[in-house]
Amino acid sequence: MKFWAALVFGLMSFHSYAVNQNYIGSTVSTIKEVTSYSEYxxxxxxxxLASPEATCPSGYWLRKTDPGFQANLSMVIAAYQAKTSVMAFGLPDEIWSGSKGKYCRMYAISYR
Structure with missing residues:
Protein backbone atom coordinates (compact mmCIF):
# COMPACT_ATOMS: atom_id res chain seq x y z
CA MET A 1 0.00 0.00 0.00
CA LYS A 2 2.82 2.42 0.84
CA PHE A 3 4.38 1.69 -2.54
CA TRP A 4 1.22 2.70 -4.40
CA ALA A 5 0.77 5.84 -2.34
CA ALA A 6 4.39 6.83 -3.03
CA LEU A 7 3.96 6.08 -6.73
CA VAL A 8 0.78 8.15 -7.02
CA PHE A 9 2.34 11.04 -5.08
CA GLY A 10 5.46 10.87 -7.27
CA LEU A 11 3.43 10.92 -10.47
CA MET A 12 1.35 13.84 -9.23
CA SER A 13 4.53 15.76 -8.37
CA PHE A 14 6.04 14.99 -11.76
CA HIS A 15 2.82 16.07 -13.51
CA SER A 16 2.81 19.38 -11.64
CA TYR A 17 6.41 19.99 -12.59
CA ALA A 18 5.88 18.97 -16.22
CA VAL A 19 2.85 21.23 -16.64
CA ASN A 20 4.46 24.26 -14.99
CA GLN A 21 8.06 24.06 -16.17
CA ASN A 22 7.68 26.67 -18.93
CA TYR A 23 7.08 29.74 -16.77
CA ILE A 24 9.79 32.24 -15.83
CA GLY A 25 9.74 34.24 -12.60
CA SER A 26 10.57 37.93 -12.58
CA THR A 27 12.76 39.71 -10.10
CA VAL A 28 10.91 41.20 -7.14
CA SER A 29 9.58 44.56 -8.33
CA THR A 30 6.64 46.92 -8.21
CA ILE A 31 4.10 47.41 -10.98
CA LYS A 32 4.64 50.71 -12.79
CA GLU A 33 1.80 50.58 -15.34
CA VAL A 34 -1.49 48.73 -15.92
CA THR A 35 -3.46 49.03 -19.17
CA SER A 36 -6.81 47.47 -20.08
CA TYR A 37 -7.88 47.11 -23.71
CA SER A 38 -11.53 46.92 -24.73
CA GLU A 39 -12.57 46.90 -28.38
CA TYR A 40 -9.30 45.85 -30.00
CA LEU A 49 7.18 46.04 -13.83
CA ALA A 50 9.44 48.83 -12.60
CA SER A 51 12.39 46.40 -12.87
CA PRO A 52 11.58 44.21 -15.87
CA GLU A 53 13.01 40.74 -16.30
CA ALA A 54 14.99 40.04 -19.49
CA THR A 55 12.77 37.21 -20.75
CA CYS A 56 9.57 39.29 -20.51
CA PRO A 57 10.97 42.83 -20.90
CA SER A 58 7.73 44.57 -21.88
CA GLY A 59 5.65 43.01 -19.11
CA TYR A 60 2.83 40.51 -18.74
CA TRP A 61 -0.65 40.07 -20.18
CA LEU A 62 -3.88 38.51 -18.99
CA ARG A 63 -6.74 37.38 -21.21
CA LYS A 64 -10.22 38.22 -19.95
CA THR A 65 -11.39 34.66 -20.65
CA ASP A 66 -8.57 33.03 -18.63
CA PRO A 67 -9.55 31.08 -15.51
CA GLY A 68 -8.74 33.24 -12.49
CA PHE A 69 -8.73 36.47 -14.53
CA GLN A 70 -10.73 38.45 -11.95
CA ALA A 71 -8.59 37.31 -9.00
CA ASN A 72 -5.35 37.97 -10.89
CA LEU A 73 -6.54 41.38 -12.09
CA SER A 74 -7.55 42.30 -8.54
CA MET A 75 -4.08 41.38 -7.29
CA VAL A 76 -2.40 43.37 -10.07
CA ILE A 77 -4.51 46.49 -9.41
CA ALA A 78 -4.08 46.25 -5.63
CA ALA A 79 -0.30 45.85 -5.97
CA TYR A 80 -0.13 48.77 -8.39
CA GLN A 81 -2.13 51.09 -6.14
CA ALA A 82 -0.31 50.11 -2.93
CA LYS A 83 3.12 49.91 -4.60
CA THR A 84 3.45 46.40 -3.18
CA SER A 85 6.42 44.31 -4.30
CA VAL A 86 5.43 41.38 -6.48
CA MET A 87 6.96 38.54 -8.37
CA ALA A 88 5.29 37.80 -11.71
CA PHE A 89 5.55 34.45 -13.43
CA GLY A 90 5.12 34.45 -17.19
CA LEU A 91 5.01 32.07 -20.12
CA PRO A 92 7.60 33.41 -22.58
CA ASP A 93 6.35 31.18 -25.38
CA GLU A 94 2.91 32.88 -25.22
CA ILE A 95 3.57 36.45 -26.36
CA TRP A 96 0.75 38.99 -26.53
CA SER A 97 -0.17 39.72 -30.14
CA GLY A 98 -1.51 43.20 -29.28
CA SER A 99 1.96 44.77 -29.26
CA LYS A 100 5.34 44.63 -30.92
CA GLY A 101 6.83 44.44 -27.42
CA LYS A 102 7.46 41.15 -25.65
CA TYR A 103 4.62 40.75 -23.14
CA CYS A 104 4.55 37.22 -21.68
CA ARG A 105 1.26 35.63 -20.73
CA MET A 106 0.94 35.76 -16.96
CA TYR A 107 0.96 32.38 -15.26
CA ALA A 108 0.86 33.63 -11.66
CA ILE A 109 1.57 36.63 -9.47
CA SER A 110 2.61 36.72 -5.83
CA TYR A 111 3.06 39.49 -3.29
CA ARG A 112 6.57 39.66 -1.83
Missing part, protein backbone atom coordinates in the same frame (compact mmCIF):
# COMPACT_ATOMS: atom_id res chain seq x y z
CA UNK A 41 -7.89 43.82 -27.13
CA UNK A 42 -11.05 41.87 -26.18
CA UNK A 43 -10.61 42.88 -22.55
CA UNK A 44 -6.92 41.93 -22.32
CA UNK A 45 -4.91 43.59 -19.56
CA UNK A 46 -1.18 44.23 -19.65
CA UNK A 47 1.11 45.41 -16.89
CA UNK A 48 4.73 46.47 -16.68
Missing amino acids: GDGDVVFK
Whole structure:
Protein backbone atom coordinates (compact mmCIF):
# COMPACT_ATOMS: atom_id res chain seq x y z
CA MET A 1 0.00 0.00 0.00
CA LYS A 2 2.82 2.42 0.84
CA PHE A 3 4.38 1.69 -2.54
CA TRP A 4 1.22 2.70 -4.40
CA ALA A 5 0.77 5.84 -2.34
CA ALA A 6 4.39 6.83 -3.03
CA LEU A 7 3.96 6.08 -6.73
CA VAL A 8 0.78 8.15 -7.02
CA PHE A 9 2.34 11.04 -5.08
CA GLY A 10 5.46 10.87 -7.27
CA LEU A 11 3.43 10.92 -10.47
CA MET A 12 1.35 13.84 -9.23
CA SER A 13 4.53 15.76 -8.37
CA PHE A 14 6.04 14.99 -11.76
CA HIS A 15 2.82 16.07 -13.51
CA SER A 16 2.81 19.38 -11.64
CA TYR A 17 6.41 19.99 -12.59
CA ALA A 18 5.88 18.97 -16.22
CA VAL A 19 2.85 21.23 -16.64
CA ASN A 20 4.46 24.26 -14.99
CA GLN A 21 8.06 24.06 -16.17
CA ASN A 22 7.68 26.67 -18.93
CA TYR A 23 7.08 29.74 -16.77
CA ILE A 24 9.79 32.24 -15.83
CA GLY A 25 9.74 34.24 -12.60
CA SER A 26 10.57 37.93 -12.58
CA THR A 27 12.76 39.71 -10.10
CA VAL A 28 10.91 41.20 -7.14
CA SER A 29 9.58 44.56 -8.33
CA THR A 30 6.64 46.92 -8.21
CA ILE A 31 4.10 47.41 -10.98
CA LYS A 32 4.64 50.71 -12.79
CA GLU A 33 1.80 50.58 -15.34
CA VAL A 34 -1.49 48.73 -15.92
CA THR A 35 -3.46 49.03 -19.17
CA SER A 36 -6.81 47.47 -20.08
CA TYR A 37 -7.88 47.11 -23.71
CA SER A 38 -11.53 46.92 -24.73
CA GLU A 39 -12.57 46.90 -28.38
CA TYR A 40 -9.30 45.85 -30.00
CA GLY A 41 -7.89 43.82 -27.13
CA ASP A 42 -11.05 41.87 -26.18
CA GLY A 43 -10.61 42.88 -22.55
CA ASP A 44 -6.92 41.93 -22.32
CA VAL A 45 -4.91 43.59 -19.56
CA VAL A 46 -1.18 44.23 -19.65
CA PHE A 47 1.11 45.41 -16.89
CA LYS A 48 4.73 46.47 -16.68
CA LEU A 49 7.18 46.04 -13.83
CA ALA A 50 9.44 48.83 -12.60
CA SER A 51 12.39 46.40 -12.87
CA PRO A 52 11.58 44.21 -15.87
CA GLU A 53 13.01 40.74 -16.30
CA ALA A 54 14.99 40.04 -19.49
CA THR A 55 12.77 37.21 -20.75
CA CYS A 56 9.57 39.29 -20.51
CA PRO A 57 10.97 42.83 -20.90
CA SER A 58 7.73 44.57 -21.88
CA GLY A 59 5.65 43.01 -19.11
CA TYR A 60 2.83 40.51 -18.74
CA TRP A 61 -0.65 40.07 -20.18
CA LEU A 62 -3.88 38.51 -18.99
CA ARG A 63 -6.74 37.38 -21.21
CA LYS A 64 -10.22 38.22 -19.95
CA THR A 65 -11.39 34.66 -20.65
CA ASP A 66 -8.57 33.03 -18.63
CA PRO A 67 -9.55 31.08 -15.51
CA GLY A 68 -8.74 33.24 -12.49
CA PHE A 69 -8.73 36.47 -14.53
CA GLN A 70 -10.73 38.45 -11.95
CA ALA A 71 -8.59 37.31 -9.00
CA ASN A 72 -5.35 37.97 -10.89
CA LEU A 73 -6.54 41.38 -12.09
CA SER A 74 -7.55 42.30 -8.54
CA MET A 75 -4.08 41.38 -7.29
CA VAL A 76 -2.40 43.37 -10.07
CA ILE A 77 -4.51 46.49 -9.41
CA ALA A 78 -4.08 46.25 -5.63
CA ALA A 79 -0.30 45.85 -5.97
CA TYR A 80 -0.13 48.77 -8.39
CA GLN A 81 -2.13 51.09 -6.14
CA ALA A 82 -0.31 50.11 -2.93
CA LYS A 83 3.12 49.91 -4.60
CA THR A 84 3.45 46.40 -3.18
CA SER A 85 6.42 44.31 -4.30
CA VAL A 86 5.43 41.38 -6.48
CA MET A 87 6.96 38.54 -8.37
CA ALA A 88 5.29 37.80 -11.71
CA PHE A 89 5.55 34.45 -13.43
CA GLY A 90 5.12 34.45 -17.19
CA LEU A 91 5.01 32.07 -20.12
CA PRO A 92 7.60 33.41 -22.58
CA ASP A 93 6.35 31.18 -25.38
CA GLU A 94 2.91 32.88 -25.22
CA ILE A 95 3.57 36.45 -26.36
CA TRP A 96 0.75 38.99 -26.53
CA SER A 97 -0.17 39.72 -30.14
CA GLY A 98 -1.51 43.20 -29.28
CA SER A 99 1.96 44.77 -29.26
CA LYS A 100 5.34 44.63 -30.92
CA GLY A 101 6.83 44.44 -27.42
CA LYS A 102 7.46 41.15 -25.65
CA TYR A 103 4.62 40.75 -23.14
CA CYS A 104 4.55 37.22 -21.68
CA ARG A 105 1.26 35.63 -20.73
CA MET A 106 0.94 35.76 -16.96
CA TYR A 107 0.96 32.38 -15.26
CA ALA A 108 0.86 33.63 -11.66
CA ILE A 109 1.57 36.63 -9.47
CA SER A 110 2.61 36.72 -5.83
CA TYR A 111 3.06 39.49 -3.29
CA ARG A 112 6.57 39.66 -1.83
